[in-house]
Amino acid sequence: MFKDSLERLGLYAQAVINSIGLMMMMLISSAMLLLTPPIKVRNMFKQMEFVGIESLFVVILTGSFTGMVLALQSFNALKRFGAESMVGPTVALSMARELGPVLAGLMVTGRAGSAMATELGTMRVTEQIDALSTMGINPVKYLVVPRIVAGILMFPILTIITDFVGVIGGWFVGVKLLGINSGVYIGRTIDFVTIEDVATGLYKSLVFGLIMTLVACYNGFYTTGGAKGVGRAATTSVVTASVMILVSDYLLSTVLG
């Protein structure tokens, strides 16, 4: 009984280490292939459109409502100390340092990460990835590199947009609904929020973009087991990338301050 459990644990650990190894190999070969001509600019733009432009609606919706609810809740708390004027900085700092990158990361992972894993997984089980190889085309260069580049470039842009609409949403609730003076709201926000705060969020978003695309591409690229395997790849991608985003957010917050 104990031996069986230990054996299962060992096999699981072996599988996890194997996955991490393969993922790192994929990352290293992607970095090398990125610099090897011909560079697939068209594919990159296509993926940037998919990850970035097509995620705009969902991040605007999430960011604005998060900013609004943040203003509402912080107003209720700060009112007790007579510090309603601090609602603006509270919303802006929360959005810039934490919620902007994390929310954008999680929302895009749910939308684009699952789609990436499904698309690559389907290509794997229908032998389309093998077909690329038989034509002398490196499938990592053709399929993975553009997606990783798109993730790294588009996540910071989506984060800035999330931050911005969150602050606007907070301003709307604070000023228009709760009656805080607009000049005070904006003035205090400018006083307390620095470029470093925004930059911290953007650094995080770069890492989140890499995590999401790498995890989705890895799971899709190495899919086995037909339609069921494709479904499993999509689910695993979203769960793994989301957890990794939250864990790395804590680690990055510790390092970046």
Added chain:
Amino acid sequence: MIEIRNLRKAFNGKKILDGLNLDIEQSKITVIIGRSGEGKSVLIKHIIGLLKPDSGSIKLDGLDITTLKERELNEVRKRFGMLFQSGALFDSMNVADNVGFALKEHTGLQDDDIAKIVREKLTRVGLKGVERMATDELSGGMKKRVGLARAIVMDPEIVLFDEPTTGLDPIMSDSIADLVLDTQKALNTTYVLITHDIPFTYKIADKIAMLHEGKIIATGTVTEMKESTDPVVRQFLEGRAQGPITVY
């Protein structure tokens, strides 16, 4: 042209190829037959370098492709075309983009020139006016034809076919056999096919090789194989459940 020597491959301890030897002659149609699950697809994937053997060699004009690095292998693969069992057409592209894909990636040809070659190859496989169709609008037989057009678009020296008649009705299978014969004659290319479709094999093969328990147990022309006294070969060619090959 292709010499396979002592090829071995096992998955999770299960031997699939067990010291396989085979010679594939230039400008001939070689058909590898064998039961489902015997490792025919594994063999064909080794020939084009999609799988690495545990041991053994595959020499293409004297060059052992099992020792090549990925980049060198990609160069060698340009000498090959491959038709997959399911077609493996890129579903994000239409028919013309599928067929012209390798030309776009590997040649500096202009779009007009690519379109011309694509039209010519589609005509060669008996398809006209399908360039703008999406791949999910194609029937099973049309998918195989488009797959073949894509496989021959770069005028390869060797074309590999993975079960080209699976899932097709007998009439469509016969038309694929005619297509294989016509294109091979016209292009003078080396064709290697794997199948368990015996009427199809008899119609097209210059040489038949039978894969059984990880080895090639018999090779010969259609006549030689029909006259074989090997009980395993006889049972398979006659399609009998009773015999040395056990049904499980």
